Amino acid sequence: MLSGKGNSGFGWDEHRQMVVAEDVVWNSYISSHKVVGQFRHHNFPYYDQLTSIYAKDRATGKDAQTTVGIVEKIDADDATTANNLEEGNNYRGCEDDVSLDDMDVSAIQPQ
Secondary structure: OOOOOOOOOOEEEEOOOOOOOOHHHHHHHHHHHHHHHHOOOOOOOOHHHHHHHOOOOOOOOOOOHHHHEEEHHHHHHHHHHHHHHHHHHOOOHOOOOOOHHHHHOOOOOOO
């Protein structure tokens, strides 16, 4: 009502925190928007806070993701992580699956 097309005549009363207009403007608007009649004498004490949260924020679909796309990204990230771990295990030619049974510990002095 305050910013829509063809809605001139409406204003905002900061003191009473409500939408204001001449009777003829209200009557005309209510005749084509019946459900709005309930707000004619209703105040909106949180209007300023709500407009700071919601004003000019609209979903456009830009950067939207599908479930399939999200799962594919997770799978790709998991594969990258697995490859990095595998490369890390082969760091400087070290074996990653050495068992104590395979080690020669005969030269180690007990302490």
